[in-house]
Amino acid sequence: MNLLSVNNLHVNFHIKGQDLAALIDVSFTLNRGERIAIVGESGAGKSILGFSIVNLIDKPGYIKSGSIKLQNKEITTMTPRLLQEVRGKRIAMIFQDPMMTLNPVLTIGAQLVEAIRSHTRISFKDARNIAIEKLHSVQIASPEKRFNQYPHELSGGMRQRVIIAIVLLLNPDIIIADEPTTALDVTIQAEIIQLLLDICRDNSMALLLISHDLGVVSRVAERTIVMYAGRVVEEGPTLEVINDPQHPYTQGLLNALPQMALPGQRLNQIQGNMPSLNERPTGCAFHSRCPYATDKCRQQQPDFIQSGVSSVACFMVENMITEFEQNTDEESL
């Protein structure tokens, strides 16, 4: 059964009298224990998607239409009190900057103990023991010492571990991790990614990883959703998306990686930039940068089409599939 299902979600931003669409018709489902990655460049709307799932979109943004269901409970229409419960116990968030979650004037210990005591009534001493045990389980060396330290005394990787410890305490069904390792060094990043993977597996938590790094995504996620200019353009099993990308944008994104070109040779770049909110073109948003764009792409928005195990929104792929089907039909005749 679906743990989380997002259906036809539209999120708009009302800026200077203009109603600008940040998310257009986004749908996906997340099962219990499943790990999904949302990939896209800045401005694609992937962070907004993360925030709208827990209904944290502030003015000038608002959810225009669509539904977000957590086990058949509608989140978009929830009362603030119920939402609070959902945010704490069912869905947890990990941000790029751990200081967004940690309170700089409280010790690590105080914040952990508070998290424990907010939903179970136990003594400070017991809570302290649990907290230290959790710090230990996220591989923090000498947790007793760290317990009494302030967030600024810890390195970035250590802070992210503390956040994961807090998340573990809350024991949510879903973790939304918004670029959790972008600010970290490669060796630390590898450790944090491994840690995230381990805790999700061990506690059968679902993970929604928001990232721009396809390398990280391929290590973590089972399924990948590629977003461009507020829309989902491709969705499928991670290996499939990375090894056999269908949408020209996904192809471009992968081809632009340095490891895809011979050393010393030019990289395969995508021309131009992602259009900003107020200058999104008509038709397929990618047409201005797409090498295969036709007049149809400039006028109409392509629908999703099943291509193998992935689904893609692209006329080129659609044409290829229909041609292929026609050919096989003719052959069978």
Place this chain on the structure above:
Amino acid sequence: MRHLKKDIIPPLQESRWSHIWAGFLGDKLATLSLAILVFYCLVAIFAPLLAPYNINSPNFMDLTNAEIAPSWISGDERFLLGTDDQGRDMLSVVLYGTRLSLTIGICAVLIQITLGICIGLISGYLGGRIDNFLMRCADIQLSFSTMMVAIVFLAVFQALFGMDMYQQLAMIMLILVIGLAEWPLFARTIRASVLAEKQKEYVDAARIMGISPKRIMFKHILPNTLTPVLVIFTVQISNAIVAEAALSFLGLGMPASDPSLGALISVGFNYMFSGSWWICIIPSLTLIILILVMNMLGDWLRDHLNPKTYRD
């Protein structure tokens, strides 16, 4: 949400100033304040043309006309706002007084800004011992209250050079004293912004180009630090006007022969309870409205220009 804003807002940022201007026009109170301030400035500039009487003419003071009530009470058509204790037309006197008060206020703040910018830039950009020395000077300056310094200074000046000399130089002295007393406010603000700007890479880029420190300070850093200065500027003008009024009220400001708003209030205060209330109330109201309007503009600017509180 901070995080989200970053994602959404920048591509829409056209010109920040036109954006702020649009927001300003949308705020009725702010627009009204600006309109009143512009009115005050125009009145101050064109006081010699607008005033019904020439205050420099020997006939202006006529004791036979003393203490005539405003025209809607006395019915005397000659004097719209009545006359003061020496028979001067209140309207003319208030017009000239406003002109004087605004001049003193603006000039004093210009001195403050010039000093503040130079000291703040040098202090922030060069850092080290110079910074330490200049900022300790600022601390010492701030530890004396402006009024105290001004009172002591002006009183000593009066005692040393006598009343006549003082009356001739009163305006310049007031500008200098108020101007010199409050430079640390600007210097500190500028220094803080310079310290922040200095970290940015465009300053390094300019240094790598071999551009001289003087040019980097004034051409590259200064334009980026002026936003908070603009806010303090409006507030400081009103402070300077109030300081001048207070000094004049205490008899250390402008002489009665060449009165600013403060001096007028001071004179009028003696007649407050003898029935001639307008001599005091009219300049007081003029002053209060002016200060109120300037503070409102200052507040509005502070709320909307401060990058921390800057929202769309």
Place this chain on the structure above:
Amino acid sequence: MSTPLIQISQLEKFFSTNESWLSQWRIDSGKLKRKKDSVHALNGINLTINKGETLCVVGETGCGKSTLARVIMGLTPATSGEVHYQDQRIDHLNDRQRMLFRRRMQMIFQNPYASLNPRMTVYQTLYEPISFHNPQLSTAQVDEQIQTLLESVGISASSIDDYPHEFSGGQRQRISIARALSVEPDFIIADEPLSALDVSVQAQVLNLMMDKQEERNLTYLFITHDLAVVEHFATRVAVMYLGRICELASTRVLFSAPKHPYTKALLSAIPRLDNNTTQPIRLIGEVPTQMDNPIGCVFQARCPYANQRCYTESPNMIRQTDNSSVACHAVDEGRL
């Protein structure tokens, strides 16, 4: 073939952590003593950059790679050591004497949002350096240069009077490159120029930098933490850890046969698309700060191969058979 352009020898940079005069005094065994605490950002760096090559400096946050760039550019004075440009020593020069070298050495910065003055248009940003270094040029000639320069980095001439905030991150980085190129340098230091950009834009900027290198025979010192870019772009790679260089090798050698245990861990940690089976080598513990600068090898605390010698003796760079240099006792002793 390889003529050295920049030579760095025994470069050290300490940052004092108690700058204030008053806080330097402390009571030590009954006596009042004055003591300066310092952080060792660079700890004896020796490096030669050859003409026409791209030398990449790789390392994690706080390893001193940005400090190295700033010291070479003269933005921060070195504590000791020497920097030579061709055969002239440049690290001790004052602003006026350095002017000769300003034209030859330029820098591209990490943050495209902070490296352009927000109150200057593209035109002003480029006009200043060109006219400053070529006072003999007329305004029309400078304008012409700006036009060609902008065209060559792919910014349309119609946006010449726009302010930086009207451009995207990638475009700003192009303008930064144009500014660096405006004085026609031989040597450019790029301090993490791609890290603030999106993947597809990174490729554009990297391509631009490679084109310019070919066109103008530029020498790059490229500072980054992204090993995928290094593999693609670098001629040689220097791996830095806590203010020291621990391995220096040609790109091919470094990626096919890394020697230093830190390099090995670093390479194994790159998230790759193709092989998800290999586990990254786990390093124990966090990067120590430069405050507690250890005696012996800087990597001892996280090194799985550390022995007694590593805790007492600092390893020197030793040239290997394949022309790479490694500073590691374990490699030297053949334990690794």
